[in-house]
Amino acid sequence: MKVVATGLLVVMAGLFFVSRALEPGRPWLGFVKAFAEAAMVGGLADWFAVTALFRHPLGLPIPHTAIIPRNKDRIGDTLAQFLKDNFLTARVIARRMRGLDLAGAAGRFLQAPVESEGRALRIRQGASRLIADVFESLDDERLGGIVKTAISSRLRAAEVAPVMGRALASAIAEDRHLPLLEAAIRALARTLDANESLVRELVRKRASWMLRLAGLDEKLADSIMEGLRKLTVEMSTDPDHPVRQKIQGALIDLARDLQEDPDTRARVEGWKSDLLANTSVATWLDTLWQKGRAAIIAAARNPDAVLAGRLGEVLRSMGGTLERDERIRGAVNQFARRAAAGMAASYGSSIVRLVSDTVRGWDARTITARLESAVGRDLQYIRINGTLVGGLVGLVLHVIDTL
Incomplete structure (x- = not known):
């Protein structure tokens, strides 16, 4: 030209x-x-x-x-100010994103069939490769240490006793503790049967010589075993059995103490600290991290296999919910707008300064x-x-x- x-x-x-x-x-x-x-x-x-x-x-x-x-420096400053005033302010981003349905787009993306050859598949494959490459390139020891330290710190900072108390109280209120109680009764019955000889030996040792001489120690042991077996059967079949009621009352008291009693909460926190300080827990966290990292990389390397299985069904179900449920979609879109506006408010000035400094550097x-x-x-x-x-x-x- x-x-x-x-x-x-x-x-x-x-x-x-x-x-x-x-x-x-x-x-x-x-x-x-x-x-x-x-x-x-x-x-x-x-x-x-x-x-x-x-x-x-x-x-x-x-x-x-x-x-x-x-005038390149002035042009850079003007361009940066233009970007800030028209794109990188929280008010502008919130207004521009008000008409965007990010949740609906995510829902349609998650519902896209695995075998499709369209844009969704290419985006999914690219994102999968990126995730796998990032996890493989990061220093495993340092990243694992960061993850384990973060988990351990959160566990140390969290007070678990009130959570346990509320969970136990909720389980009791909805009778979800009954299967566990009945399982404990059955386990007690099996323990009695497995240790009958031990019980008889204890009775024989504690009985006086006169009972042993008269052969009454065996009858006493039979009576004790029969009584214990009858107790376990009655506890298992009678929901209103006094022993069961006492156990349930003790559980209710425990749930209340876990939430309200300072001494109980302090004891639980002490047990938690001792547990976290145990090397076995650190080993368990390390194993958990390694398995999680390997699973993420494997899933990212073969996203079609993951999406074709149970996880794929879950993701497609989530996509359908995002696309159909107005309340959830509105909440997700509102969160996305707030997150973008918050990032603009926090980092907009830095981005503008980057543009200005870059032009000045040319x-x-x-x-x-x-x-x-x-x-x-x-x-x-x-x-x-x-x-x-x-x-x-x-x-x-x-x-x-x-x-």
């Missing part, structure tokens, strides 16, 4: 000199000369204007030329070349249009002068 614009200017110059030389005796060539003369003026003027934006015309330090290189040639390349062919069309428009103006003026 530079060649075309410059070539048109040269053609107009040649046309001017030819028409000027041949004009005597040919009055009509005056119109051609006027057009070519004005076209040269228009083309040269627009060449000067376009060149003056980016550099000094012909290398001459003419005032008010090379405008962009001289040299004059870099910013000139980038802006000139961005505008592209239109700069040369300005020169072409200036040449043609100038010629037409010159022709009109010559016609008016002639008339």
Whole structure:
């Protein structure tokens, strides 16, 4: 386009000199000369204007030329301020995101079939590769240490006794403790049967010599075993058995103490601290991390297999819920808007400063070349249009002068 614009200017110059030389005796060539003369003026003027934006015309330090290189710092600051005022403020982002249905888009994405060959599959595969590469490239020991430290710190900071108390109270209120209680009774019965010989030996040792001499120690042991077995059977079959009621009362008291009693809560916290300080727990956390990391990488490397299984069914169900449930979709979209607005409020100034500092760091040639390349062919069309428009103006003026 530079060649075309410059070539048109040269053609107009040649046309001017030819028409000027041949004009005597040919009055009509005056119109051609006027057009070519004005076209040269228009083309040269627009060449000067376009060149003056980016550099000094012909290398001459003419005032008010090379405008962009001289003002690149101000341009960077203005561009950064424009980004901040129009894109990176919490109010603007919240307003622009108000019409975006991110939850619905996520729901449709999660419901996309695994075998589809469309955009959703490409995005999923790209995201999966990225996740796998990130987890494999990160230092396993350091990342694992960070994860384990974070989990351990959260567990140490959290007071577990009230949570346990509320969970136990809720289970008792909904009778969800009964299967556990009945299982404990059955376990007690099995323990009695498995240790019958031990019970008989204890009775024989504790019985007096007179009972042993009369052979009554065996009868006493039989009575004790029969009574214990009868107790377990009655506890198992009678929901209102007194022993069961006492156990339930003890559980209710425990749930209340876990929530309200300072001594009980302090004891539980002490047990928790001792448990977290145990090396076995650290080993368990390390094993948990390694298995979780391996599972994430395996799932990311083969997302289609994961989405085709039970997890895929769960994700597709989540996608359907996101797309259909207005309340959940509204909550997710509101959270996304608040998160984006919060990030803009927190990091918008840093992003703006990054833009400004980056432009300031460019040299004059870099910013000139980038802006000139961005505008592209239109700069040369300005020169072409200036040449043609100038010629037409010159022709009109010559016609008016002639008339």
